[in-house]
Amino acid sequence: MMKLICCFATVTILFALGCGGGGTLPPSPALPPASGQPPAPGASNFTAVGDLATARADHTATLLPSGMVLIAGGVGGGSQPLASAELYDPSTRRFTSISNMNISRTRHTAILLANGKVLIAGGAQDRSAELYDPSTGTFTATGNMLSSSGGVRSTLLPNGGVFIAQDVNAEIYDPASGTFALTGVYADSNPVSVDTATLLPDGMILVTGCAAKCGAGATELYAPQTGRFSLTGQRRAWDTVSTATLLMNSTVLFVEGNDSGLPDDAEVYDPVSGTFTHIGYTSAVHEFSAAARLPDGTVLIAGGQLDGGNGNSDTELYVPATGMFAAAGNMTMGRHSHTATLLTDGTVLIVGGYSTWPTPTSRAEIYAPPAVH
Numbered sequence: 001m002m003k004l005i006c007c008f009a010t011v012t013i014l015f016a017l018g019c020g021g022g023g024t025l026p027p028s029p030a031l032p033p034a035s036g037q038p039p040a041p042g043a044s045n046f047t048a049v050g051d052l053a054t055a056r057a058d059h060t061a062t063l064l065p066s067g068m069v070l071i072a073g074g075v076g077g078g079s080q081p082l083a084s085a086e087l088y089d090p091s092t093r094r095f096t097s098i099s100n101m102n103i104s105r106t107r108h109t110a111i112l113l114a115n116g117k118v119l120i121a122g123g124a125q126d127r128s129a130e131l132y133d134p135s136t137g138t139f140t141a142t143g144n145m146l147s148s149s150g151g152v153r154s155t156l157l158p159n160g161g162v163f164i165a166q167d168v169n170a171e172i173y174d175p176a177s178g179t180f181a182l183t184g185v186y187a188d189s190n191p192v193s194v195d196t197a198t199l200l201p202d203g204m205i206l207v208t209g210c211a212a213k214c215g216a217g218a219t220e221l222y223a224p225q226t227g228r229f230s231l232t233g234q235r236r237a238w239d240t241v242s243t244a245t246l247l248m249n250s251t252v253l254f255v256e257g258n259d260s261g262l263p264d265d266a267e268v269y270d271p272v273s274g275t276f277t278h279i280g281y282t283s284a285v286h287e288f289s290a291a292a293r294l295p296d297g298t299v300l301i302a303g304g305q306l307d308g309g310n311g312n313s314d315t316e317l318y319v320p321a322t323g324m325f326a327a328a329g330n331m332t333m334g335r336h337s338h339t340a341t342l343l344t345d346g347t348v349l350i351v352g353g354y355s356t357w358p359t360p361t362s363r364a365e366i367y368a369p370p371a372v373h
Contacts, residue, residue, distance in 0.1 A: 061340075116134060163224070301315060
């Protein structure tokens, strides 16, 4: 199989209407039952919305306090990094271009700060960072990171700072000073390729990835109080983590691509015992997929990469009460390296990605659980 170097899926997360589409959401069909049975024949949970202004994959999508979604950067046609950005308005279901970022970025990170601005940092070996201000609609430079690597993962700390994990080391961004500072070094003595960074309810941050050239699954905990990393339980799977989702019971669900074109490993991390439990496999291929935790605690896993690089349209729900995956219908198109963002009304916006490799798509759609009308 062709192994593509994609990302996001992060953080951490959308056709018939076209760019001029509008109107209200259609009535929502029932979710598949917890028993794992598929939806009723012909049922569809997905509805097309307006197209992106710019086709993109490996971008970021950030929910703003206004309910709008900032779409930034990624890879465009010709596999070129993008500086362009746009906003999705859920009231009109349309995307609108805004001013460009200062730097073209892909494999970057974007996170909403406590002050309402969005920190956008790194990407494609770049150390620069910038802030998006929704009140002005502009991007301004902030301090540079102290190091750079192929990809970055971030999470907001309880004190308002931002933890950023990279393949080389980790840093903390201070919004008050606009500067970055290094944390302690990773506990694993082997080089670490970072896949995810998840803030746990106790304030610790779980960092996962691959160590020793992905010969083993790296798992570490970062303690903000001390600035130090420590090792925690090992994952059973050693390949790329596609999605990591914090569940309502404080455990973390991992869907892990196996690079074989087969359904993916699924594991749950328990922060109390510091161990991973293998819970089986997804029913479809979800490497380079996107995930979003729904208001009822279930997790939507959407899309993935098929053999040859094209996108998979399959989706499923993880139901924590049963520990099972249930089919959730097909998206309006196959896609991978896309984003999935939970909106304020409980629906999920799914944007961009690759449907037919290597050309990104501009199409987007909405997933509507049954409680949303």
